[in-house]
Amino acid sequence: MSTATNPGLRANVLGAADTVVMAVAGSAPAYSLASTTAVLAGAAGLVGPAALLWCAIPMLGIAWAFNYLGRLDVNAGASYSWVGRALHPALGFLAGWSLVVSATIFMVAGSLPAGQYTLSLFSASLAQNTWAATGVGAACFLVMAALVLLGAQITARAQWIMTTVEVAILLVFGVAALIHGGHAAVFSWSWIWGFGHFGGVKGFAAAALIAAFYFWGWDVTANLSEETSDSKKNSGFGGLVGVIGVFALFEVVTIAVNLIISQDDLANPDSPPLLTTLGDTVWPGVGGKILVLAVMLSTIATLETTLIQVTRSLFAMGRDKTVPSVFGLAHRRWQTPWVALAVVVVVSLGLFVGSNALGSVNKILADAVAAIGLQISVYYALAGLAVVVAYRKLILRSAANAIFIGLWPLAGAVFMAFLFVENCRSLPGAQLGIGLGALAIGLLPMGWYWAKGSAYYRRGPGLDASEPSGDGVGTSDGPISVAGSSDAEAAAS
Template identity: 75%
Template sequence: MSNVPPVETRTGLRANVLSGFDTVVMAIAGSAPAYSLAATTVTLAGTAGLIGPAALLWCAIPMLGIAWAFNYLGRIDVNAGASYSWVGRALHPSLGFLAGWSVVASATIFMVIGSLPAGQYTLSLFSDSASNNKTLCILVGAAWFLAMAGLVLLGARITAHAQWIMTGIELVILTVFGIAALVHGGTAATFSWSWLWGWGHFGGSAGFAAAALIAAFYFWGWDVTANLSEETSNSRKNSGFGGLIGVVAVFALFEVITIAVNIVVSQTTIADPNSAPVLTILGNSVWPGVGGKIMVVAVMLSTIATLETTLIQVTRSLFAMGRDKTVPAAFGKSHSRWQTPWVAIAAVVVVSLGLFVASNNFSNVNKILAHGFNAIGLQIAFYYSLAGLAVVVAYRKLLTKSLSNLFFIGIWPLAGALFMGYTFVENLTTLKAADIEIGIGALALGLIPMIWYWVKGSEYYRSGAVRLDATASDEVDALYGESTLATSSSGPSDTLATDI
């Protein structure tokens, strides 16, 4: 067993402040159902047409495999860095750092492409002309961003309470209006089961991969529960379980609303840049004149909520990296009172606001706004695929102990990893150059701190560092068993790790 410092000396985050219910709420909020639908339905329709629901289905299945991977990796390593720690200790430190960096890069890009809509949707509740004023939208979006940063600074407990309100209202609105739209029906198209199957309509492997990349962006964010593991009670169980429930819940919402949009809104209208937002049209079809505004409220709350969860993901990742001295050690400092990574929060706020304000003036940042979804999709596929491989390696000696282990810890996560890897590689050959430049360029920037701190001798890269191996927990069973050590943990744990 490696000589690892006690948990108390390695963590500065407040332990046991989130419950299992909190993790489910955070997972749903992280995926931001209303925002994802509002922001990417047009893009998905342009790629997949009426079979958008099929793209979401075929992405949800491997995505659940990745959620299972996060679930079981979280049982043997409770760490705010999540995939950064797991991939680094199961596969290779350099891959782990790049997995963590992809979280940082994708989250930073999202801060830019998410804050502007927050301002737009807020202003659209009061004035259409105001919502078209880009400068005003930037100011309001920046105000929301700073408010969410303030909540994240004050701690996970306050953050979770805010999510109860915002995400709760969002889910009620989406569920009621989605079901009502299905019952009410529409004239745009007649429902077909082919919308859920889709084979033969994607336009070949390239078309399928393009649709899958967009669908991956829909789901992204549920894994914030893993980054909150050090602050979650009974985290070995609750963090992973919350992510699994979150994926299933948002998938159901995505399917209901996407099918409703197909029925109510014609493909021509969706493609028309001058038409009203699709969710506004959907809302007005259920409740003319009022429903559209209510849907705008859902999107506004969803956008604000996901800014908060994305801030958590990036700052907890940077905190874990700073703690390991793979980025400046200051990022690993926590606030003495609130026990939150205040240096990481401050750095992300400064960088994001700088990019956000600059987007009003510089074309290169406008390019980030225009191509951000695909760029983030590449980064998501990258670190999800590595996490799927990591769980198979970490549990390799236990996969044949039961059929449930083989399926839920081996086959399903591996299939998810291969799917994400395929999506990543296929899109590298078909995406526009700008998408690749932003997505891969942001990842490549991570090589600078990786090489710098590797050369400086960070313990994280030491060849004899502690590695993940689930063998010590030989009672883990995917369906029926619990790890003998699966108890509440308040910090990064190496209990189930060995030197290999």
């Protein structure tokens, strides 16, 4: 909603190609591999590539859900709005809050490796100093926050440069490592399929939760929908291509790591950063530093996209008055949610300092990855269910509808719900406390604004792809309009 005092977000600044780049940047291939491969190896061993595969299939179902929900409802809140309209406002708020807290926690999980890898260029011992990594990481974070304030167009231009260089480096070194071969292990097809090697349901759930963290971030395209041209097509398209692209990168590099770095070295906290080892094996003396550059670019890129996700979500929630309405204010010049950004920056800087009490950088990352995995499972599962409900009258009209709007998103939702439930039963207390505790805090604003009579909780008809109405973007004044029935049926077929 735009007014004389609140101009709203700037429309039509991103195109189809921009959304693909943003989706890849959001998943942060180099960062995810650098920060999480050791964690994945600890849970899955050599079958880490299989965990990524079996998570990618349902994750693509969730990407289809975002694609079709975005055709009905262009809203910066994305799953917050879709779930609230298709299922229930309280579940919608929970979906939005899940993204908010996961993104805020990620400010720590993303910034610390940025500091660590930057310091590793100068001193291996200094890179292991948690306080030094925190300081350098916080500085990188503040620079990214400033860029996000200036608008999506500037962010997208920066992402084109950073993501192109990052992906090129990963592809070259990943393929070169596969050709080079290694001494740590001999390739086995069981690495890709993983059957019988996860250690039962509990082991598989733990590995898949970590794999979900790898992929998380592609859905930034949905939060940018109000700023994207022809958004009903482009936002969803970018997310789908992004999931497929980063999966290919993850598989290539993870298999290469298995070949070159032993499981014992991956588990050793005093070992050099794994991508440094991988790079030096392919190109001694120089390769490690080039891959460190890829990680730095990736981390900077994903900090930007994550800031976009959390600030746009808070903007939509403030606009609907489900959190303080000041969050729904946009900067008059740059048309970005500056209040939401300022609050996230302050809270994140506090978390940077507080996280040092958890111990080493590796310990902080392990706790953050598990907590974020729980939280993203919530809003992905709800979105997968929401698309089935929204399109329920159209699902059986064709085989394609049944697969891409019905079965695949529903399977993704069930998979994400399984990850949430199973890991709630098995995660250590600290990780479970961070994950569920942050979610529980959301009950306070939900109860308060529901009791105050927020229009969001009194919305009219739900999100229904078969119901005709005009196009538009949601406001705090009532239900968000959806595409007409003819448009919806065309989109679904």
